[in-house]
């Protein structure tokens with residue numbers, strides 16, 4: 657599903673954040689991306705949805721070379737990928753239901769389809785009863801659930817999460833992980849950058865460790881592997 661070949665990324669300030677990355681990730685995998693701060697984890701995953709563009713090398717997602725993708729095709733790529741961030745990035749003026757529905761309105765789904773899909777996904781993340789509340793009325797964990805609901809409402813094949821439990825307490829983080837596990841069991845590929853050692857060591861999945869812009873370890877069922 658995802659292939660990176662000799663991917664190299666140098667930012668305009670001269671920092672090399674990806675230094676020859678070669679990786680293959682199959683459909684339905686759950687992959688943790690770990691490594692020290694500044695290692696290049698965010699850059700690695702941002703390149704998958706073309707938020708960062710590699711300086712050289714190839715990135716192929718579902719057979720499409722996203723390095724040579726024309727700018728006007730980028731929105732189509734993004735629709736196939738759900739993205740979840742540490743700081744949720746919800747629209748503050750919209751309520752829970754509207755935040756999730758927005759992702760479908762921009763692709764002009766029918767109102768009946770939107771209702772059905774939003775209600776289904778809010779039920780999956782356990783927020784049906786808070787559909788009319790606004791982000792400021794929700795806890796961090798609830799806001800992250802909204803953000804996850806929004807990322808999966810289009811039923812993407814791939815969900816990318818950059819430090820999704822970074823702002824949450826341990827108990828809430830476990831609850832959020834349960835949702836990601838459920839999404840993965842339904843067949844969605846999950847790629848998650850994280851500093852959460854307890855989660856990586858307890859819920860075992862493939863671990864890709866990055867340091868200095870290079871993959872330093874790639875193990876199925878691996879542990880977190882370093883002190884953070």
Ligand SMILES: Nc1ncnc2c1ncn2[C@@H]1O[C@H](COP(=O)(O)OP(=O)(O)OP(=O)(O)O)[C@@H](O)[C@H]1O
Nearest residue numbers: 667668669671673692693694695696697698699700
């Ligand atoms: N837009 C940018 N412009 C210039 N340099 C950048 C940019 N984004 C990241 N970098 C640099 O690239 C390197 C890797 O950053 P990146 O955000 O990928 O690391 P990370 O492993 O995700 O770190 P953290 O765990 O702290 O989030 C860092 O040295 C960073 O300063």
